[in-house]
Amino acid sequence: MSRVYNFSAGPSCLFEPVLQKAANQMLEYEDAKMSVMEMSHRSKAYEAIINDCEARLRRLMNIPNNYKVLFLQGGASLQFTMIPLNLMKNKKADFINTGQWTKKAISEFKKLGEANVIASSEEATFSYIPEINEDMINDDSDYLYICENNTIYGTRYTKLPCTKGKTLVADLSSCILSEPCDVSKYGLIFAGAQKNMGPAGLTVVIIREDLIEERKDLPSMLSYKIMADNGSMYNTPPTYSIYICGLVLEYLEETIGGLENMKKINEEKAEILYNFLDNSKMFSNPVKKEDRSIMNVTFVTGNDDLDKKFVNEATKQGLVNLKGHRSVGGMRASIYNGMSVEGVKALVNFMKEFEENNNVQN
Amino acid sequence: MSRVYNFSAGPSCLFEPVLQKAANQMLEYEDAKMSVMEMSHRSKAYEAIINDCEARLRRLMNIPNNYKVLFLQGGASLQFTMIPLNLMKNKKADFINTGQWTKKAISEFKKLGEANVIASSEEATFSYIPEINEDMINDDSDYLYICENNTIYGTRYTKLPCTKGKTLVADLSSCILSEPCDVSKYGLIFAGAQKNMGPAGLTVVIIREDLIEERKDLPSMLSYKIMADNGSMYNTPPTYSIYICGLVLEYLEETIGGLENMKKINEEKAEILYNFLDNSKMFSNPVKKEDRSIMNVTFVTGNDDLDKKFVNEATKQGLVNLKGHRSVGGMRASIYNGMSVEGVKALVNFMKEFEENNNVQN
Numbered sequence: 001m002s003r004v005y006n007f008s009a010g011p012s013c014l015f016e017p018v019l020q021k022a023a024n025q026m027l028e029y030e031d032a033k034m035s036v037m038e039m040s041h042r043s044k045a046y047e048a049i050i051n052d053c054e055a056r057l058r059r060l061m062n063i064p065n066n067y068k069v070l071f072l073q074g075g076a077s078l079q080f081t082m083i084p085l086n087l088m089k090n091k092k093a094d095f096i097n098t099g100q101w102t103k104k105a106i107s108e109f110k111k112l113g114e115a116n117v118i119a120s121s122e123e124a125t126f127s128y129i130p131e132i133n134e135d136m137i138n139d140d141s142d143y144l145y146i147c148e149n150n151t152i153y154g155t156r157y158t159k160l161p162c163t164k165g166k167t168l169v170a171d172l173s174s175c176i177l178s179e180p181c182d183v184s185k186y187g188l189i190f191a192g193a194q195k196n197m198g199p200a201g202l203t204v205v206i207i208r209e210d211l212i213e214e215r216k217d218l219p220s221m222l223s224y225k226i227m228a229d230n231g232s233m234y235n236t237p238p239t240y241s242i243y244i245c246g247l248v249l250e251y252l253e254e255t256i257g258g259l260e261n262m263k264k265i266n267e268e269k270a271e272i273l274y275n276f277l278d279n280s281k282m283f284s285n286p287v288k289k290e291d292r293s294i295m296n297v298t299f300v301t302g303n304d305d306l307d308k309k310f311v312n313e314a315t316k317q318g319l320v321n322l323k324g325h326r327s328v329g330g331m332r333a334s335i336y337n338g339m340s341v342e343g344v345k346a347l348v349n350f351m352k353e354f355e356e357n358n359n360v361q362n
Numbered sequence: 363m364s365r366v367y368n369f370s371a372g373p374s375c376l377f378e379p380v381l382q383k384a385a386n387q388m389l390e391y392e393d394a395k396m397s398v399m400e401m402s403h404r405s406k407a408y409e410a411i412i413n414d415c416e417a418r419l420r421r422l423m424n425i426p427n428n429y430k431v432l433f434l435q436g437g438a439s440l441q442f443t444m445i446p447l448n449l450m451k452n453k454k455a456d457f458i459n460t461g462q463w464t465k466k467a468i469s470e471f472k473k474l475g476e477a478n479v480i481a482s483s484e485e486a487t488f489s490y491i492p493e494i495n496e497d498m499i500n501d502d503s504d505y506l507y508i509c510e511n512n513t514i515y516g517t518r519y520t521k522l523p524c525t526k527g528k529t530l531v532a533d534l535s536s537c538i539l540s541e542p543c544d545v546s547k548y549g550l551i552f553a554g555a556q557k558n559m560g561p562a563g564l565t566v567v568i569i570r571e572d573l574i575e576e577r578k579d580l581p582s583m584l585s586y587k588i589m590a591d592n593g594s595m596y597n598t599p600p601t602y603s604i605y606i607c608g609l610v611l612e613y614l615e616e617t618i619g620g621l622e623n624m625k626k627i628n629e630e631k632a633e634i635l636y637n638f639l640d641n642s643k644m645f646s647n648p649v650k651k652e653d654r655s656i657m658n659v660t661f662v663t664g665n666d667d668l669d670k671k672f673v674n675e676a677t678k679q680g681l682v683n684l685k686g687h688r689s690v691g692g693m694r695a696s697i698y699n700g701m702s703v704e705g706v707k708a709l710v711n712f713m714k715e716f717e718e719n720n721n722v723q724n
Contacts, residue, residue, distance in 0.1 A: 004395045008402040011601055019389050019397050026385035027378065033366040033680070035381050037561045037606070038700075040370040040683055073435035073563060074583055077597040081581035104582075111579045194598055199399045201435060201563045201600025217473045219443035220466075221436055235439040236556055238563025238600065239373055244399070318395070321402055338400075 005343035008321035009151050009296060010174065011194040013338035017255070018247045036243045041236050050232070050239075053246035056253055063183050063206060070205040070224065071232040071242050076101065076173050078222075079190045079203060080108035083169055086224045087142055087188070087211060093169075094118045094141040096161060099126040099150040100327060101171060109145075116141060125328060126153040128288035134164045143167040143187060149175035151195075152325040154298035154332065155291045160185055167211065174295050176204070177252060178337060179263035187211050195295070196337045198245035201238045252337070262337060269335045269344040270294035276348045282306075282355040286330075300330035307331060310354055319347050367705035370683035371513050371658060372536065373556040375700035379617070380609045398605040403598050412594070412601075415608035418615055425545050425568060432567040432586065433594040433604050438463065438535050440584075441552045441565060442470035445531055448586045449504055449550070449573055455531075456480045456503040458523060461488040461512040462689060463533060471507075478503060487690065488515040490650035496526045505529040505549060511537035513557075514687040516660035516694065517653045522547055529573065537657050538566070539614060540699060541625035549573050557657070558699045560607035563600050614699070624699055631697045631706040632656035638710045644668075644717040648692075662692035669693060672716055681709050 006013040029036045032045040039046040054069050063069065072078070084093065091113030095106050097120035109115040116138050119130035137144060144166045149156040151174040160168065167187030176191040183189065188207045194200035205224070212224050220226045226234050256262050274292060277285045283299045285292065301307050307330055311323045324330040335344055368375040391398045394407040401408040416431050425431065434440070445467075446455065453475030457468050459482035471477040478500050481492035499506060506528045511518040513536040522530065529549030538553040545551065550569045556562035567586070574586050582588045588596050618624050636654060639647045645661045647654065663669050669692055673685045686692040697706055 002395055003390060006396050006400055008400065008405070011400055011402060011598065013400050014397065016389065019399070023385045023388035026388065027381050028365060033364055034368050034682075035376065037381070038368055038370065038373055038375050040373060041562065043370070043683070073437070073440075073600075075435070075597045078435075078581075078583040081583060108581055111581060192598065194601075199600070199602045200403065200598040201603055219440075219470055219473060221440040221443060235437045236373065236554065236562040238435075238561070238603070239556075240561045240603070241563055241600070320396075321405070 002318075004318040004320045005339070005346055006320055007333040007335065007339070007347070009195075009325070009332060009334045010192070010336075011200045012334055012336050014198070015248065015251045015338050018244070018251050021247055022244060037240045039239065041233060041239050046239060049243050049246055050237070053242055053249060056246065056249035057204070060177065060249060060253055060259055061181055061183055061206070066209045067183060068207050068209055068212060068228045070207065070227045071237050072203045072205055072227060073201060073238055075200070075203055076171055076190060076192045077104065077108075079171070079205065080105045081112070082222050082224065083145075083188065083190075084109050084112045085218055085222055086213070086215060087167070087169070088113055089142050090140045092116060092138065092141045094138055094144045094166070096120070096130060096132060096144070096146050097122060098129060098147055098155060099153050101150065101173075102145070102147045105145060105147070105171070125286070126150060126155065127286050129155055129157055129291040132161050134162050137162070137164040137166060141166060143169045145169045147171040149173075149293050149295050151296050151334070152328060152332075154285070154287050154293045154296045156293040156295070158290060174336075175293075177259060177262065178266050178295055180259040193241060193245055195334075196248075198248050199241045202241035202245060204245075265341065266294045266335070266337065269339065269341055270297065272341070272344050272348055273297045273333060273335065276351060280351070280355060282358065283351060295334060295336055297333045297335060298324060298328065298330060299333070300324075304329065306358065309358075313354060314347075314350055317350055319350055366680040366682045367701070367708055368682055369695040369697070369701070369709070371557075371687070371694060371696045372554070373562045374696055374698050376560070377610065377613045377700050380606070380613050383609055384606060399602045401601060403595060403601050408601060411605050411608055412599070415604050415611060418608065418611035419566070422539065422611060422615055422621055423543055423545055423568070428571050429545060430569050430571060430574065430590045432569065432589045433599050434565045434567055434589060435563060435600055437562070437565055438533055438552060438554045439466065439470075441533070441567065442467045443474070444584050444586065445507075445550065445552075446471050446474045447580055447584055448575070448577060449529070449531070450475055451504050452502050454478065454500065454503045456500055456506045456528070458482070458492060458494060458506070458508050459484055460491060460509055460517060461515050463512065463535075464507070464509045467507060467509070467533070487648070488512060488517065489648050491517055491519055491653040494523050496524050499524070499526040499528060503528060505531045507531045509533040511655050511657050513658050513696070514690060514694075516647070516649050516655045516658045518655040518657070520652060536698075537655075539621060539624065540628050540657055542621040555603060555607055557696075558610075560610050561603045564603035564607060566607075627703065628656045628697070628699065631701065631703055632659065634703070634706050634710055635659045635695060635697065638713060642713070642717060644720065645713060657696060657698055659695045659697060660686060660690065660692060661695075662686075666691065668720065671720075675716060676709075676712055679712055681712055
């Protein structure tokens, strides 16, 4: 076994025991005597898998009973359309613009209604989370939209914004399951699975029941009501991806011991990395300290050639996918749930070595 | 190893060597030293996987250069909406109604335009494929829509209908890759992967380039143009499902030896089963002989209790998922590419035995 430490922003590293279990069960799942991939989604064996997956998610996130969990397809990007199609009444929504993913959400919303960007950190390359107050919220907006962790820039909300009683809609793609979450504060949470939940091709939506309405003439596949009424089985769901998600949730529940424990591990990893960065003479993190993500840690040397050399040499050491997003450059270490403390320590050790070998002036 | 013979209509049985290879590569894919599930879709390793998958599909199906291959999400059901949104000009289309899946396509189309059902076999429980002639095609329709193999009823088109020069749009979900296909006769082919291609959660669209147009204000995720311009990577595609599809295509190409060979095997399987049915005193197939599917073989005893007993006893023998669709009752053996000749022979042997043991009068 010679697996690398994979710092990819997503799809990203998964818990190795999850992969091992999936490998062991690939040809025969328990006594079903077939692969999960081969199971009819209407079979009892598969129903147990999807029901177990939902039950584990509900326990881990302490999801209130008046919320539905939906297993959908199309990624966060399809939610940018499904959310307005299902939730809009006044065809207006407020957005806090914290990066490329809120910009995409805004851009898709504009095809359907009026998007009000009530705050933005774009002028500072999204290096912080803008503060908002109630006066900034539009009375006639249908909801307030945020992206809670910004993968590209390495920022996150450490507390939720005021909402003035509006429905809060949040993209948790890159932070779901990283720490406990008070679901009751949100109207709708969604997340692409490919960071903390499992394989790409599965999107989880957690929605308060009163927001689920019949919308006349909406295509069935875009209707939360139809998806909810059919237990995410209006058509064939992404069955294998849901199974892997279930294995991830099982590991979180039974081995990690829940999201409080996961949070401690994630904070430990982030602290190791930020502590090093804050004391380094070569590397620095461009994000406002209070808004630092514990999932995506960005850093730069200030020298593009040195950044490039760092990424190349790290790759040779089995520390891979450290290149920053093309829109911001530099480096990024995504340290999702699946990344071990050992992986982060290995990265920091390599960064120290690189700093020494590349002779930064004191 | 004690795998069952799985006659599920979808998701359904896959080639065992494909599953074995996936199991072997689960933790480490070749020299990437990570699981395919963990790969960034923008990485070189993953790009090679998706490019290889497309190249194999193009070779196997002999797809002309002026067609794009798209790897999408949302199943056939989302195509029922994407097709009209992208192809409609007059907001009218002609449909041949051959079962539940064309009915769903018609129903979704009606939310967007005028669906003309130019022929239907509904009056005979969809037990045949209606013939059409050019006079039946509406001059102002944007396209002619068919479902080429009807999973629930066990019918298929053995030749394509006349189109009067209209664009032919076809759902090949349950017959793609079962035999050679002249792609040039179609404007658009689509297929959910979960029968002959791989796991649920992947939908393949093969579309003639001149049909790909920019459509103002269309949500990005519903636009063929955006998907085509971005090589199916506008957002994260269902990466692992595409990888498994690639393994299936590799097996078809390198072990089976292409679709002519696959067709021979499929015809052999179907012949074994239909021959038995046509000579049985207990079992019969309700489909018009010329329109019999070689993928889904339906049969009944004519006695509901006996049907039930048959399904239960077959299950105990490791012949599973033989219950017919709830809308038609009886039995159905789905004998997709992944089902072996041995599996079909085992089924026929059991049927013979059941017939003898249940003492049908001569």
